[in-house]
Every structure is written in structure tokens, then in C-alpha cells.
Amino acid sequence: MNFDLDMPAWKWPFYVAKHPFEGFDDLRWKKAYSMRVAWVIVIAFFLISVAKAQLTGFLFNDTYVKVFNIVPYFSSSVILFITWVVGNWSLCTLFDGEGTMKNIFCVSAYALVPYLITQIICIIASNFLLRTESGFMFFFEYLGLAWSVVLMISAMKTVHQYSIPKTLAAMFFTVVAMAIILFLAVLLLTLFQQVFVFGYSIYTELLYRFSI
């Protein structure tokens, strides 16, 4: 057993992935949260989701390539992740969670690592596999997803010092909170758009009025 935890910051995500149960405890103990590493992971998440759409082999690729819009990929990776962090923080601060925003951001990003690695494997494999061999790919895909979910539960449990049932409940309500945040964001955007249109129409009216 190697108990030497004085490793560089970039090694920590792999360490917690290999030690799903005590990894986050060690991370918490060593206070080895690194925002820089976390941001790299989040950006990798975004890049991989784009790569999945663009580089997956033709046999497994359902992306509509005639129009490529990067905004949906950005919002379904980076914005979704930030919403998760914000939602989780706002919920858990009210319910005795110990994690700060920075902690939550870091551990959530670290928990994504197995999912991202298996996604890369799938993207590469999809260019070499036949349709009948898709089982291998999907096995890896689900394995990575399941691993990341386990890591996320472990991360949330450790960072807030919750019991398992409380962690699961917190995660469920985080999803609800995310839905509310996104709803409010869309509402705000629409209202601002209306305000803008209102202002703009007054501007044009005035323009007509004084142009003579």
C-alpha cells in the first residue's frame, strides 16, 4: 500500500477514480482541491461532447451534420455542470452541507473523469467496430457512466459529510433545483428580450416622430 499522498494536483482525479470510497476522504484531508484541474476537466467534458458528435464513426453517429451548432453542446456540458454545482451548493448550504462552492466544483469535476475516459474509448472504438459489435462499446459507455455516478455519490457524501440516504436525497433535489434554475434563466431571458423589444419599438417610434 502506498500512502504517499503528496502527489501533483493533476494526479488526484485519477487517484479518486481508482479509490471510489476513501479517495475523496483523502482529497478532503489533504485539501487538494485544484480549481485549475477542475476547469480542465470541465472543458474536456465540453470538447469530448463535441468530439462525440463529430468524430464518432458513421455506423454509430446520428448527428445531423448539415447544420452544426456548438451552443447546444456547450449548454449540455459546461452550463449543465455549472448549474449542477450552483444547485447543489444552494441546496446543501441550507441543509448543513460542509462543502463550499469551490469544493463542490472540484469534486464534481473529478467524479466525471471515468465517464470522460470511457467516452474517448467509445469514440475511438466506434471507428473500428461493426454494428453487430456495438455491445462492446455500449458496455464501456455504461461502465463509465455507472462509475462516475458512484464517484459522484461518494464525492457528495464526503464533501458535505452526509449519510448515504441524505446524499441521495440531496442529489435528487439538486436535479430539481437545476430544473428550477434553468426555468428561471429561460424566463429571465425571455423577459429581457421583451423589454428590449419594447425599448426598441419606442426608439423607432421616436425616430419616426422626429424625422420629419
Place this chain on the structure above:
Amino acid sequence: MRFIKKLTAFICVAAVAASSLVVNASADEPYIGYNYDWWGDPIPSQNGFVVEDVISGAEMGAVTLAEPNDLFVHNETGKFYIVDTKNNRLVITDESFNPDNIKIIDTLTYSDIFTEADSKIKKTTFNVPMGVYVRTDKDGHTLIYVADSANERVVAFNEDLEIEMEYVRPSSDVYDAQVTYNPNKVIVDSAFNVYVVVPSITQGTVQFSADGTFNGYYGANRVNATAEVIAQQFWKLIYTREQIIAMRRNVSIEISNVDIDEEGFIYTVTETRTSDTDILKKLNPAGTNIFTNLGYDQYTYGDYATRYYKGKNYANAICDVDIDEEGNIYLLDFATGRVFQYTNECDLLFIFGGKGTQKGTFTSVSAVESYKGKVYVLDSRKNSITIFGQTEFGGIVQNAIYLFNEGLYDEAKGPWEEVLRRDANYWLAYIGLGNAYLNQGDYATALDYFYRNSRAGYNRAFKSYRIEVIRANFTWVMTVVLVLVLALIIISYVRKSMAKKKGKKTGGTN
């Protein structure tokens, strides 16, 4: 200068003259030729069929047709049978639609077998006839079957207009007494089994054997698995018997039309508009659908886009199907008045027709038939037959498909390339060329043609391509891998032994 002016003037005139010489065939049609690409997007295409003529009842010598509901072309004799529903008659003519060749049938006589039993009735007439089918046996004896809707019978008579058999409502112990029996369409297989489409029957077509005995139902549709149906399945687990009986019953949608091909496969279509289950079925003798979307097959029929109105999706209303001698499938869409031509594998070839009042468009289509490369569409409100002829482009496509089906893949390459020269968006040409290269063993080129055109083809080509690449590179790749593995083992061994030596030197601290 003057010379240059003259020259430019001459060139301009020549250019104008030349441009007026270019005939744009598709511009004459009242519909725009289009096709679908791999993404399911409609893209403009050249017309495969153009209007040749429109024949009204008067032109063929039958005064006026009134709501004609079915058209049948007998391939062996070349006779056209038109069911003139409102006039309660059957009009027989031929390809030329010459008034001299017309024969109108409105009265039939019972042959001797019937008159003995019921001597009072010697003659009979049609009452709202809806469908017709004709079959000649190997002795050359022709029987005409008419679905005589309001008379609740399918009547089979010979060319002397003598009734030989009546297929009437089956006895009530096998056929629900509360369900009406108004035959709408009829087909007959080579063993002279009769399949009757009855609009009130949802269990399939009503099948009779040649002697008139009821054999049961054939080719039922499945129930479309909507959310409501799934919810009902759940409630059925909980409800009592009485509650289940009181529930709304889910039945499949009735078949609207049938046809039979030369090999004896029966095709059914369902005019549903609100569901996409079993729009077209190709049934084998066991009654199993061959065109299922199980596995990797993706059969689509009619237009892809659906319209949404008041909580329901409205799609095509495929009201007739026809199979020509080459096995091409024609579907007629009542909603848009379009004819969709497919290959025998159900790949879309051409779309033509439409709604409107011009030549080549329709108000209320009722039947489609094909004969000798031409397509005949019957309109029950315009009371006319529209004849579509194949264009040069359509002919090239047809030829390429014919060659491919015959297994002449290399020969099919030329026509397919010609198709692409004329219409680079023609999806099927890429698949055809891909198949040609695949059969030649040129897998890399086949992959290029199949890419974003056909997953099934790509999969097949890729399988062979992968084996080829592995075979070509196996030796050196494996050599490199083995050398690397060996190197790694040696390095780790050396490292370990060095670490041991180090440990011995510094040992004794633990």
C-alpha cells in the same frame, strides 16, 4: 470596332437562340419532382414520371364515369377494368382507350348451378361496386371478381357474364353478426383463394377458398403502441373483469387496400393518417410481414413530414398499392394525391402527382395501376384516368435497378453514373454504385459511396475492408507489438533488479 459590335450581337442572338432550344422537361409538370436523402430531408430531384394524357369517361366511350373507385389492369390480356361505382357498372377497355374496344357490364346472369336453386332470379345488377380483380387460370378461363359492396357479396363471373360463384357473408358462428359485410376490395391468389377487404373488419382480410367456404382472416394489422394503449395494459392488471369490459377496446386499424405480386406475396396498405404502424405490409403465405422495422431495417412509406393538428399527428393516407411486373411498388397517398414509386426492396425511387386541378394533379385519388412501364391513376372526383409515362431519367434509373436485381453489378455501374451526372442528389445511385464496388471487391471506394448514404451497405463494406486491412498489416503490427512488450518486460526486470541492489545497499533501516 464595328466588327466587334456585330460579333457580340451575333453571339448574343446565338446564345438566346441556344437557350430557347434547351427544353426543361420538369418545368411543364404541375408538381415539383423531389426525393428524400439519407437524413430524411426532401431534396429537389428530376421527375421520373410525367403526365402523358388524361382520359375521361366520354373519351373512352363510356359517357361519364361517376365516382370510379377501382382500376385493375389484367397483365395477360392487357384489359383495363374500371369500377364505375355511382353508375353501378363495370367498364372494360384497353390500353388505347379506344371507344370501339369498350365493354360495359351492368347486368349479370346466374349460371345453371344457381338457377336450379332459385329459378325466380335470373338476372342481377351491381349495387355500389367498389373493387375488381381478374384472374385467368392456366386453361385460359378468366374470372372477374367484383366487390359488390351494398349487395354484401363478392361476385365472380366469367367473360360471358355468367356468375360462377358468390362470396357472401360467412355464417354467424364464425363471423360476428353485428359486424357489417360490405366488401370494398378483392384480390385472388393463384390457387383462387379470395381475399376480401371489408372496412368493418379489423382482423385482416376475409379469406375464402375457391368454393366459397370462409377460411378465416388473413394479415391483421398490429395495434399501434401509443401511450394510451400502454396505460391500458397497466390498468388491466389492476381492474376487475367488469371494469375491463367497460374499457375502450384497442383494435388495430382496418386494412384499406390489397394487391398481390407475381410470386404470390400479398401487400396490404392501411389508410390511417394517425398511426404509422403497418402502413405497408408484404405478407408471406403464413401471414407474416416481411417489411418489418426489426433489426436494422428502416422502411418508410410516403412523405416523412407529418402535420400536427389538435393533439394528433396527421401523416399520409396510403389508399392503394400496386406491384408492377418488375416488382416495383406504387403507393398512392390520398392526402396529397401523390404516387410513391419504390423498388421491390422498398427504396424510394420517384414521387409524382399532387393535389390540384391541372393535368397530373388530383382532387380525390382512388386507385393506381401500372402496366408496361406506365402508371395509371384513377380520380374519383375528376372521374378520369391520368396516364403517367416514364421520363428518360426514370428509364435510366429503372434500367440500373433492373441490372442490379439481375446480379449484373458491373453493368449497373454505367447507368448509375449516368444518373449521378443528371442528378447528383439521387440517393439511390450512391447506394447502387457502392454495391457495385462492393461486389467488385473495391471496398475502400464502396465505403466512400456508402458513407452517409447507407448504414447497412457501409457495415457490409467495412467488414470486408477491415479484414483486408488487418491481413495486409498483421505481420509488421504484431512484430512491433511483440518487440515492445518484450522491451517493456526487460526494462521492468532490469529496474526491479536495480532497485533490489539499491535496497540491499540501504537496507536495514526497516
